[in-house]
Amino acid sequence: MGFEAPQRLVRALGETYGDAAAGDWLARLPELAREAVDLRRLDVERVIAPGGRSSLVVLVTLPDGTPAALKVAPPFAAPDLERAALTHWDGWGAVRPLDGAGPDLLLERLHTEVSLRSLPEAKALLEAAGTVRKLWVAPAEGHGFESVAERTARQAEAMRAAKDAETAGLVAAALDARDGLVADAPEELLLHGNFRQGKVLAGDRAPWLAVGPEPLVGERAYDLARLVRDRVEDLVAAASGAASGRRRVNKLADSLDVDRERLRGWTLFRAVESGTRALAAGRRQDGELLLEFAGWL
Structure with missing residues (x-):
């Protein structure tokens, strides 16, 4: 074939x-x-x-x-x-x-056709939290993974170079948040790097297993930040979307013993980074959704 x-x-x-x-x-x-x-x-x-x-x-x-x-x-x-x-x-x-x-x-x-996105939102977030918690372990000695600081430094450089007047305020806020977070990182664990509901599939050996890591080492709040904005299109479409988004930050932080403000900061940075990159690639609808979500934070 x-x-x-x-x-x-x-x-x-x-x-x-x-x-x-x-x-x-x-x-x-x-x-x-x-x-x-x-x-x-x-x-x-x-x-x-x-x-x-x-x-x-x-x-x-x-x-x-x-x-x-x-x-x-x-x-x-x-x-x-x-x-x-x-x-x-x-x-x-x-x-x-x-x-x-x-x-x-x-x-x-695994069952490639069944991800956590097939579940109702509340159940999906609960199962996602239980899965990602297992991945946060100490990396092997002499590992070759880059750090959160290294990866986000490259991303920050690209964000600064974009120079879009419409997004300048959000970009500045996201970069400020990133600078403060990397200056005071609380832990160095092995992270999935791109953890979200679509990256967790049904299995036979275990109910849910993560796939497709983009691994790096750093703090749990960075890894959790991508999960916060899952189903962002539904959040933006809802009248209570802004309040729901902020509640999701707090709920996920509390359920996994992660500092709320650190999760909020990394969620802001990652949403703005993804949003500006989507705009640069011509995916305007995706970019605008992400930046509207980021503005709530």
Whole structure:
């Protein structure tokens, strides 16, 4: 069968890493996927669509009949760091890797069609909190993960360079919040990096398991900040959206013993960073939703 990249993957790689780098890798993707399948003697079922934003995900079967998922990702998406994090968690709260070699990832099969977004909001947030709590462990000695300060410094530089008069006030507030937070970080734990409801899938070994980490080390409030704005379109559409958003910050902070103000600050920074990046990529509706949400904080 063919290994054509879903359009979401094409768009996301181009936006994040540049059209040139993404285009070169996407042109080689069918060959890379076939090599990965042949090397392990896998039977291919189908490519997941719309799939992920940083890799091609293929449902496969191992020679012994075990169902699995194969992720083929470009080297600039750091699949080696994803593998390191998943190996460190060893199935505790996250999908379990089935091998430890090669540029691609062979993972246990989860129910890709069932994420926490399929649950009512209150139940989804409860299950998400229980899942992310398991991931917050000390990193291995000599780990190669970047820190929250390092990742957000790059993002802050891009935000400063944008110079959009309409967003200048929010950008300034977000950058001020980030500077204060990184100057006084309370802990250094292994974080998922992109934790949200859509990144938690139903499994057989455990009810819910996280997938797709963009791992780094830092404080829990940073990791929780992306979850706060889940289903942002529903929040913005609701008459009580602003109050509901602020209550969500407090509820999640209290349930996971995270400082409310630190969570609010990281939620502000991450929402503004994502919003300005969406505007720059021409995704105006997404950007405006995120910036309206950020303005409530």
